[in-house]
Amino acid sequence: MSIDKELSDELRQVADSMQCPPELYGRVRQSYQHYVKEKRGRSPMKKRMLAGIAAVAILIPSAAFATSYLADDIFGSSSTIEQKGGTQEDYQEIEGMLQAAKGKLTEDEFKEYMELTKQLMVLKLKITDENGVSHEEKLTQKEQKQFEQLASKLSPYFEKINETVKP
Numbered sequence: 001m002s003i004d005k006e007l008s009d010e011l012r013q014v015a016d017s018m019q020c021p022p023e024l025y026g027r028v029r030q031s032y033q034h035y036v037k038e039k040r041g042r043s044p045m046k047k048r049m050l051a052g053i054a055a056v057a058i059l060i061p062s063a064a065f066a067t068s069y070l071a072d073d074i075f076g077s078s079s080t081i082e083q084k085g086g087t088q089e090d091y092q093e094i095e096g097m098l099q100a101a102k103g104k105l106t107e108d109e110f111k112e113y114m115e116l117t118k119q120l121m122v123l124k125l126k127i128t129d130e131n132g133v134s135h136e137e138k139l140t141q142k143e144q145k146q147f148e149q150l151a152s153k154l155s156p157y158f159e160k161i162n163e164t165v166k167p
Helices: 003-017 022-040 042-067 070-075 078-083 088-104 107-127 140-160
Strands: none
Touching: 088 107, 088 140, 107 140
């Protein structure tokens, strides 16, 4: 027989022959009942988990609304487009186009693209009436030339954004 088995048997025999005082049983029972009562309540980990989930549920949507629109850099706000006969959907479409450009262009390209787009939109807003109709005849010769130059400078960016550039 191994020494571990012999030791285990000997300890078991000694433990069986021992008598525990009755107050020890009472203290053990009381301690166990206290442990069970604490366990029935929610654990602190569950409370933290629920608080974390609630915080995430509140913060993520508010962070999404707090981000600035790229179109605001060009127009100032969506009300500028609405004054010129546009709609909120038009504004969102422009924002989507700018977000796509930001994702597909390098940082330097995007900065130049935004600057050129701002200049082009200033001219576009100038020729657009409150019904959303463009009147290119409102531009001077110099402004028409500038409009054409901006459109030609933006053309490669539009191709890259729309992935029509041939490798």
